[in-house]
Amino acid sequence: xxxxxxxxxxxxxxxxxxxxxxxxxxxxxxxxxxxxxxxxxxxxxxxxxxxxxxxxxxxxxxxxxxxxxxxxxxxxxxxxxxxxxxxxxxxxxxxxxxxxxxxxxxxxxxxxxxxxxxxxxxxxxxxxxxxxxxxxxxxx
Amino acid sequence: xxxxxxxxxxxxxxxxxxxxxxxxxxxxxxxxxxxxxxxxxxxxxxxxxxxxxxxxxxxxxxxxxxxxxxxxxxxxxxxxxxxxxxxxxxxxxxxxxxxxxxxxxxxxxxxxxxxxxxxxxxxxxxxxxxxxxxxxxxxxxxxxxxxxxxxxxxxxxxxxxxxxxxxxxxxxxxxxxxxxxxxxxxxxxxxxxxxxxxxxxxxxxxxxxxxxxxxxxxxxxxxxxxxxxxxxxxxxxxxxxxxxxxxxxxxxxxxxxxxxxxxxxxxxxxxxxxxxxxxxxxxxxxxxxxxxxxxxxxxxxxxxxxxxxxxxxxxxxxxxxxxxxxxxxxxxxxxxxxxxxxxxxxxxxxxxxxxxxxxxxxxxxxxxxxxxxxxxxxxxxxxxxxxxxxxxxxxxxxxxxxxxxxxxxxxxxxxxxxxxxxxxxxxxxxxxxxxxxxxxxxxxxxxxxxxxxxxxxxxxxxxxxxxxxxxxxxxxxxxxxxxxxxxxxxxxxxxxxxxxxxxxxxxxxxxxxxxxxxxxxxxxxxxxxxxxxxxxxxxxxxxxxxxxxxxxxxxxxxxxxxxxxxxxxxxxxxxxxxxxxxxxxxxxxxxxxxxxxxxxxxxxxxxxxxxxxxxxxxxxxxxxxxxxxxxxxxxxxxxxxxxxxxxxxxxxxxxxxxxxxxxxxxxxxxxxxxxxxxxxxxxxxxxxxxxxxxxxxxxxxxxxxxxxxxxxxxxxxxxxxxxxxxxxxxxxxxxxxxx
Numbered sequence: 086x087x088x089x090x091x092x093x094x095x096x097x098x099x100x101x102x103x104x105x106x107x108x109x110x111x112x113x114x115x116x117x118x119x120x121x122x123x124x125x126x127x128x129x130x131x132x133x134x135x136x137x138x139x140x141x142x143x144x145x146x147x148x149x150x151x152x153x154x155x156x157x158x159x160x161x162x163x164x165x166x167x168x169x170x171x172x173x174x175x176x177x178x179x180x181x182x183x184x185x186x187x188x189x190x191x192x193x194x195x196x197x198x199x200x201x202x203x204x205x206x207x208x209x210x211x212x213x214x215x216x217x218x219x220x221x222x223x224x225x
Numbered sequence: 226x227x228x229x230x231x232x233x234x235x236x237x238x239x240x241x242x243x244x245x246x247x248x249x250x251x252x253x254x255x256x257x258x259x260x261x262x263x264x265x266x267x268x269x270x271x272x273x274x275x276x277x278x279x280x281x282x283x284x285x286x287x288x289x290x291x292x293x294x295x296x297x298x299x300x301x302x303x304x305x306x307x308x309x310x311x312x313x314x315x316x317x318x319x320x321x322x323x324x325x326x327x328x329x330x331x332x333x334x335x336x337x338x339x340x341x342x343x344x345x346x347x348x349x350x351x352x353x354x355x356x357x358x359x360x361x362x363x364x365x366x367x368x369x370x371x372x373x374x375x376x377x378x379x380x381x382x383x384x385x386x387x388x389x390x391x392x393x394x395x396x397x398x399x400x401x402x403x404x405x406x407x408x409x410x411x412x413x414x415x416x417x418x419x420x421x422x423x424x425x426x427x428x429x430x431x432x433x434x435x436x437x438x439x440x441x442x443x444x445x446x447x448x449x450x451x452x453x454x455x456x457x458x459x460x461x462x463x464x465x466x467x468x469x470x471x472x473x474x475x476x477x478x479x480x481x482x483x484x485x486x487x488x489x490x491x492x493x494x495x496x497x498x499x500x501x502x503x504x505x506x507x508x509x510x511x512x513x514x515x516x517x518x519x520x521x522x523x524x525x526x527x528x529x530x531x532x533x534x535x536x537x538x539x540x541x542x543x544x545x546x547x548x549x550x551x552x553x554x555x556x557x558x559x560x561x562x563x564x565x566x567x568x569x570x571x572x573x574x575x576x577x578x579x580x581x582x583x584x585x586x587x588x589x590x591x592x593x594x595x596x597x598x599x600x601x602x603x604x605x606x607x608x609x610x611x612x613x614x615x616x617x618x619x620x621x622x623x624x625x626x627x628x629x630x631x632x633x634x635x636x637x638x639x640x641x642x643x644x645x646x647x648x649x650x651x652x653x654x655x656x657x658x659x660x661x662x663x664x665x666x667x668x669x670x671x672x673x674x675x676x677x678x679x680x681x682x683x684x685x686x687x688x689x690x691x692x693x694x695x696x697x698x699x700x701x702x703x704x705x706x707x708x709x710x711x712x713x714x715x716x717x718x719x720x721x722x723x724x725x726x727x728x729x730x731x732x733x734x735x736x737x738x739x740x741x742x743x744x745x746x747x748x749x750x751x752x753x754x755x756x757x758x759x760x761x762x763x764x765x766x767x768x769x770x771x772x773x774x775x776x777x778x779x780x781x782x783x784x785x786x787x788x789x790x791x792x793x794x795x796x797x798x799x800x801x802x803x804x805x806x807x808x809x810x811x812x813x814x815x816x817x818x819x820x821x822x823x824x825x826x827x828x829x830x831x832x833x834x835x836x837x838x839x840x841x842x843x844x845x846x847x848x849x850x851x852x853x854x855x856x857x858x859x860x861x862x863x864x865x866x867x868x869x870x871x872x873x874x875x876x877x878x879x880x881x882x883x884x885x886x887x888x889x890x891x892x893x894x895x896x897x898x899x900x901x902x903x904x905x906x907x908x909x910x911x912x913x914x915x916x917x918x919x920x921x922x923x924x925x926x927x928x929x930x931x932x933x934x935x936x937x938x939x940x941x942x943x944x945x946x947x948x949x950x951x952x953x954x955x956x957x958x959x960x961x962x963x964x
Contacts, residue, residue, distance in 0.1 A: 097841025172566045176547055179563050180554065186562065202558060 087204065090130065091116040092123040092146065093138040093166065098191065102136055105193045109200070109207070120144025124152050127161065134200065135163045137183075139174055147178050154182040164199050166191060232406075233399050240394065241387055248383045256375045260368055267364045271310025275337050275357060278305060283355070287341045290316065290352055295324065302326040312360035316341070318353040327358075335359040400424065401435045405442065417450045489513070498594030501585065502529050504552070506545060509589070519578055519594050529592070533571060533580075544568075552584055560584065570597070577601040616673035616717065617724050623672065626785055630668045631714065637661060638710040642702060651691075651698045658705065659688045660931035667826045667928075669714075671789050676716040684708050747771050779814045779858055779865075780806055782822045786829045790854055793833040801837060801852040808858040814865075818959075821935040827928030828869050828955050829854070836873030836953055846950055848872070863961050870954035876905055876947040905945040909933035 117123040139146040165186040185199040313327040339355040498516035530541040554560040581593040666681040837852035941959040
């Protein structure tokens with residue numbers, strides 16, 4: 086189970102995201118509406134994973150990502166939430182150290198894939214921690 | 226040999242030049258010093274002559290002069306002229322020449338006057354002067370002669386010395402050196418056995434440098450001999466090794482070629498294009514055959530980005546940047562994520578191609594191209610089939626609606642030009658036709674007749690353009706004529722005919738009865754009834770049945786809308802609870818109500834499109850994720866009330882007001898005086914829409930206006946009740962008495 090910080094200015098997306106994360110068996114630490122708040126919450130709670138919207142009022146997602154990466158020495162796991170046509174920005178974010186990105190509209194499957202890329206133990210749909218042998222079976 | 230001679234001559238010449246230069250320099254220096262000394266002495270001697278005359282002879286000369294003994298004077302002067310440097314002597318008596326000796330010089334001389342005094346009784350008597358001319362010419366001549374003799378002597382001396390030296394040098398060094406040079410030059414691996422022997426006696430106890438050098442050369446030769454022998458042995462070994470190695474390589478190469486061929490065959494037959502390129506984005510030599518099929522012939526050295534994007538610079542720039550970024554990224558996850566930003570499917574040369582990107586270990590990029598055109602075509606075909614099926618199902622399950630809509634539209638097509646009333650302005654006429662198009666579009670959309678809807682949508686757009694262009698009624702007529710309205714349904718009908726058979730279109734399930742005939746029948750029954758009171762009850766029954774044939778129940782007409790709303794909401798990514806029309810089942814409406822009931826589609830569309838929010842929105846507002854739409858009707862004594870309500874976002878009064886002012890429907894002042902319901906009524910005004918985006922479902926602003934038009938025809942009124950975020954209700958009230 087991962088502790089997740091959800092950063093998005095839209096309440097609807099936050100609710101949706103929380104729903105998906107809950108269904109995937111994760112725990113939502115906190116949610117933030119913009120970058121500054123996200124940085125503050127990251128410092129306080131050091132979550133395992135952050136989902137970060139790119140365009141937000143106030144501090145945007147990329148700037149927040151930059152700062153969080155500095156604080157965490159590039160250790161933080163951040164998934165960027167993007168809309169179509171933001172490829173250039175996504176690329177910058179990945180270069181800054183984001184560990185994944187999800188193209189809107191978000192879905193449980195996309196979220197699961199993205200989390201699975203960072204935490205291979207959550208690759209399986211039913212969240213059961215797999216041992217290495219099981220993983221081998223999947224990848225063969 | 227030649228070179229040896231020339232080089233030895235060159236050395237000799239150098240030697241002579243050195244010896245000569247130095248000897249001449251030093252000889253000149255030494256002789257110069259000697260000559261200077263000699264010259265100085267001679268000058269001193271000459272100058273001394275005057276002093277000797279002055280000291281030793283002057284007194285005697287004065288005495289002789291005093292005694293006027295000319296012979297003695299002559300003799301004395303003769304002896305004086307023999308003194309070194311004295312060239313001419315003259316005795317002057319009061320500036321007059323008294324006696325001279327020697328020749329008077331005109332140039333190159335030094336002169337001196339000496340007073341001839343005589344001491345006579347303690348007084349000095351000046352008798353005259355002795356004039357002396359001194360000449361240095363002789364001294365200079367002597368010196369020059371000396372110089373010449375010195376030069377000749379020294380030259381002879383040094384020339385001889387040089388010759389001797391040369392001989393010695395040649396004998397001792399030069400000829401040996403030349404010999405050595407020749408030996409070394411003729412040095413060959415083949416004749417290493419002949420030693421260097423010099424033309425001189427070799428005294429082992431008194432070895433000189435030349436012997437040393439020659440011995441060193443011989444030592445070198447010996448070492449070389451040993452080395453070459455060793456080398457030959459090693460070479461022999463190497464040759465053997467090489468032969469075995471060559472055989473091995475040959476075998477391996479054959480194996481490898483076989484393997485490579487097999488892999489190439491595999492790649493070429495994989496129906497996938499494999500190609501690689503470096504940072505310069507030029508395609509490498511090796512690529513599989515499928516690449517040529519997809520990207521064209523002779524790809525080697527071509528820019529891959531141009532092949533993929535056909536010169537679209539913005540896409541190319543992003544592609545290149547992203548590729549390079551992915552290459553430079555050390556983290557493999559980030560690198561693969563960056564690669565995932567690249568297009569995974571592209572249309573290249575009218576073919577759909579899926580592309581996989583890989584970064585190879587040698588900093589090369591690899592692309593795997595797969596032709597997915599057929600797959601895509603199939604997908605599109607399936608989608609099209611699905612849509613057709615949807616249309617067929619909705620037409621069959623709602624065939625009544627289909628026949629009616631079709632018939633109505635056909636009638637409209639025939640009479641379309643009649644809607645152009647010459648009394649009205651072209652804009653009013655166009656608006657009327659526009660509203661009709663809109664209604665038909667909505668009706669066809671319910672039946673999923675996509676092609677027809679698309680055509681009607683185009684016509685609508687053209688009429689909108691016409692309204693803006695402000696042309697007259699004749700132009701409108703021409704425009705409508707140009708539409709070829711009657712054929713707009715053809716594409717869809719063709720599909721229906723293909724699927725369901727021609728019969729479906731031609732033979733309705735209903736028997737068509739002329740309306741006039743029914744009216745005649747009705748009148749007859751009424752007449753009968755009035756004649757015979759006993760039969761009254763039966764008559765009423767028959768009249769009711771006829772009414773059923775003539776009219777259909779309101780419930781029946783409205784029952785299409787719940788299904789429509791469900792479909793609409795689905796396409797808008799919203800959801801609503803299923804609902805039914807509630808109201809009296811057996812309530813029949815007259816024929817003239819039909820246009821109004823058909824126009825109600827716009828109210829339902831409005832609720833779905835503008836009323837009900839998206840799921841996210843509803844969640845955010847803490848409302849039920851699924852929306853609700855209601856429709857019920859009630860018949861009181863002389864009024865029919867139809868209520869259509871939703872629990873959506875309600876009317877936004879602020880944007881409503883600003884929109885009213887912006888579209889100059891009413892001035893700001895007037896607006897402030899209006900009541901809420903009056904303002905809300907403006908949504909029924911033509912050219913009004915609160916939603917900024919025009920969608921295919923609603924938003925042109927004519928929908929609600931056409932409802933109002935139909936309502937007015939029936940003298941009905943409408944009331945809007947709306948509360949923000951709670952919902953909107955449309956309450957239509959129609960008088961039944963006159964109808």
